[in-house]
Amino acid sequence: MLTQDDWFEAVCRSYSNPPVFYNGIKLPGFPSDEIQTNTTGQSGINTLKEAFIFYQDCIENFKILGMPLQKKHTLLDFGVGWGRIARFFLRELPLKNIYGIDVTEDFIEICKKTFQTENFLVTEPFPPTQLSSRKFNFIIGYSVFSHLSEKACESWMREFSRLLVPGGMVALTTRGRTFFDFCKSLKGKGHTGYLAALSNLFDDFSDARTRYDQGEFVHSNRDGVNGGGAMTADFYGETFIPEEYARSAYSELFHLEKFLFDPSRQTHPIMFFRKKSNSL
Numbered sequence: 001m002l003t004q005d006d007w008f009e010a011v012c013r014s015y016s017n018p019p020v021f022y023n024g025i026k027l028p029g030f031p032s033d034e035i036q037t038n039t040t041g042q043s044g045i046n047t048l049k050e051a052f053i054f055y056q057d058c059i060e061n062f063k064i065l066g067m068p069l070q071k072k073h074t075l076l077d078f079g080v081g082w083g084r085i086a087r088f089f090l091r092e093l094p095l096k097n098i099y100g101i102d103v104t105e106d107f108i109e110i111c112k113k114t115f116q117t118e119n120f121l122v123t124e125p126f127p128p129t130q131l132s133s134r135k136f137n138f139i140i141g142y143s144v145f146s147h148l149s150e151k152a153c154e155s156w157m158r159e160f161s162r163l164l165v166p167g168g169m170v171a172l173t174t175r176g177r178t179f180f181d182f183c184k185s186l187k188g189k190g191h192t193g194y195l196a197a198l199s200n201l202f203d204d205f206s207d208a209r210t211r212y213d214q215g216e217f218v219h220s221n222r223d224g225v226n227g228g229g230a231m232t233a234d235f236y237g238e239t240f241i242p243e244e245y246a247r248s249a250y251s252e253l254f255h256l257e258k259f260l261f262d263p264s265r266q267t268h269p270i271m272f273f274r275k276k277s278n279s280l
């Protein structure tokens with residue numbers, strides 16, 4: 001197996017100088033830089049760097065939590081986009097064991113084409129999916145629970161419980177406490193578009209942060225922060241899930257193993273859950 005550094009370099013080369021082959025498969029190609037930026041805010045090596053950090057945090061913490069990724073395991077990337085994150089798991093898992101779902105049909109078409117598999121499926125904004133029960137050992141979702149409404153998150157956690165084997169693990173990112181300050185700092189700076197919308201996310205940012213500190217799920221679907229296309233304001237906006245909420249809200253089905261946030265390394269906190277063995 002390549003070292004993590006060599007693996008990152010190989011994936012970067014598959015962007016800058018394709019094709020690159022690993023374990024007999026051609027590493028997935030990329031959509032245009034414009035599509036990359038529209039979905040992740042960056043393109044090329046910068047957007048891959050952010051994805052690689054999440055991938056590293058996943059494999060390291062799954063190991064620490066007693067579930068190291070093995071070749072026989074299956075993984076679902078929820079809100080897979082154009083497969084930025086999913087591709088990194090090709091170091092540990094065969095292509096046939098990596099799946100992705102997304103509400104945006106165009107992204108699923110890109111994944112099918114670039115990964116050359118049919119393991120990518122369009123989903124409705126709310127479950128169920130067509131995937132069979134207990135199919136997965138791991139479910140990951142980067143920058144999806146940082147956007148979904150409380151009802152959508154709750155519904156998807158229930159679906160993840162159905163899709164996972166007992167003891168299966170979930171890693172999901174959400175907006176962190178520091179994002180309140182970032183959005184507030186954008187006020188009155190003459191921004192347009194998404195940044196202007198973020199500056200108007202709440203009338204009172206301290207009130208929103210206080211609610212977060214008290215363990216409330218905080219979500220805003222004000223104009224300009226729905227994702228566009230299939231991502232409509234009835235389920236999509238900006239979402240801040242505090243640790244206390246993550247621990248209690250899904251406790252019937254999941255145990256929150258870790259709430260990881262080191263702002264010097266991650267832009268989003270990561271919630272690691274383990275499916276309880278007595279859950280469905």
Ligand SMILES: C[S@@+](CC[C@H](N)C(=O)[O-])C[C@H]1O[C@@H](n2cnc3c(N)ncnc32)[C@H](O)[C@@H]1O
Nearest residue numbers: 039079080081084102103104125126142143144
């Ligand atoms: C900010 S993008 C992140 C994409 C990808 N995870 C990444 O980090 O590159 C959010 C993704 O979630 C998808 N999405 C939004 N709502 C969804 C839902 N209810 N179910 C599944 N996917 C959803 C969007 O289409 C989009 O691809």
